[in-house]
Amino acid sequence: MYTFITFRGFRNIATISLLTLFSANHFAVAQTTANQPTLAVILNSGEASVSLIDMPSRQVIKTINVGKEPHHLMMTPDQKSLLIANAMGNDIVVMNPTTGELTGRIPNIIDPYQIGYSPNNKWFVANGNRLDRVDIYAANGADLKLAKTVKLAKTPSHIAFTADSKIAFITLQDSNELAAIDLETQSVSWVIPTGKVPAGLWMTPGDQYLLVGITGEDYVQVIDWKARKEVKRIPTGKGAHNFRPLGDKKHVFVSNRIASSISLINMQTLEKVSDITGLPAGPDDMEITPDGKTLWVTLRFAKKVGVIDIPSMKLMTVIPVGKSPHGVFFYPRASWE
Numbered sequence: 001m002y003t004f005i006t007f008r009g010f011r012n013i014a015t016i017s018l019l020t021l022f023s024a025n026h027f028a029v030a031q032t033t034a035n036q037p038t039l040a041v042i043l044n045s046g047e048a049s050v051s052l053i054d055m056p057s058r059q060v061i062k063t064i065n066v067g068k069e070p071h072h073l074m075m076t077p078d079q080k081s082l083l084i085a086n087a088m089g090n091d092i093v094v095m096n097p098t099t100g101e102l103t104g105r106i107p108n109i110i111d112p113y114q115i116g117y118s119p120n121n122k123w124f125v126a127n128g129n130r131l132d133r134v135d136i137y138a139a140n141g142a143d144l145k146l147a148k149t150v151k152l153a154k155t156p157s158h159i160a161f162t163a164d165s166k167i168a169f170i171t172l173q174d175s176n177e178l179a180a181i182d183l184e185t186q187s188v189s190w191v192i193p194t195g196k197v198p199a200g201l202w203m204t205p206g207d208q209y210l211l212v213g214i215t216g217e218d219y220v221q222v223i224d225w226k227a228r229k230e231v232k233r234i235p236t237g238k239g240a241h242n243f244r245p246l247g248d249k250k251h252v253f254v255s256n257r258i259a260s261s262i263s264l265i266n267m268q269t270l271e272k273v274s275d276i277t278g279l280p281a282g283p284d285d286m287e288i289t290p291d292g293k294t295l296w297v298t299l300r301f302a303k304k305v306g307v308i309d310i311p312s313m314k315l316m317t318v319i320p321v322g323k324s325p326h327g328v329f330f331y332p333r334a335s336w337e
Helices: none
Strands: 020-024 027-031 039-044 049-054 059-065 070-075 082-086 091-095 102-107 114-117 123-128 133-140 143-151 156-161 167-172 177-182 187-193 198-203 210-214 219-224 229-235 240-245 251-256 261-266 271-276 283-288 294-299 304-309 314-320 325-330
Touching (some): 294 325
Antiparallel strands (some): 070 082, 091 102, 156 167, 167 177, 210 219, 251 261
16 A cells, blocks of 8 residues: 655645536637636656746746656546656655645656546556656555556557456557556456557547557547548658547647647548637647636647637637646636547
8 A cells, every 4th residue: 555645634626617618719618617627737747846826917926846857647536636647756746726735745657757547537647758668556536556557669658448347558658669557457358559650649539440640650540449540641741749628519620840849630421620720839738727728738839828719719828838748737717528
């Protein structure tokens, strides 16, 4: 059992109200009557720190040291705490997502580059990007017990799950493969080839297809995971990397790191709808405000965060942060579907 070290008691967070839909720029976006988020959390993976941004003024108000190489982050299942994975620090920091207060630390989580809870919250998966391993934990919220370490080929990167929580899919960046892990047996079911440097993963509605960001090329690869074969390639831009769904169960954004653009894909037609172009270098992780109007994106090579107006698909402003900004988060936010 891994010890959970508490800094301070957790604070309750208001729940998000139900989302409604409205039409903007020829596609639906999510809207909520809940309060807009006020604090954005940005992981500076090259500086072992987190930048806290006051969203109304769009100014960095505080920088906090958290641990070596914080790359990715996610909420606990109870939606009360934010987990920040320190890949080189071999631990996970726990933060209050609305105040930025550090509330705890989970030690001895080895090389947690990308992390994720299965949809049923039974399993917690941590990809060891540096050590070529995937650690699977039996999860009870932030209480994690290692079930098994699964060795894979080169550089496990991103994660996606089936809706029934039976399978975890893992991209292997430096061996150009996609692996499927059976979560009940904690064993590799199969491995298939992909394009060069596969990174971000997204499952289309109904668990029909897996979308894979092919960072070493210029497209999103569409994989029929049940048949274990490619069915299509969607050209987006050089360095197709990571995904963020719009929240309307129909569209998903993909960041194109090298092209410095973001593409919008229709998950029903498997076609690119439009592009956001002219961005500073290295667009990477993304988050959307709960009204569905604003997209925030980390710009890894430019040491900045971009704020984009979704209806016009135009960059509104950039905010300087730390070195190699990667994960971005605020609460509340648009639905992840």
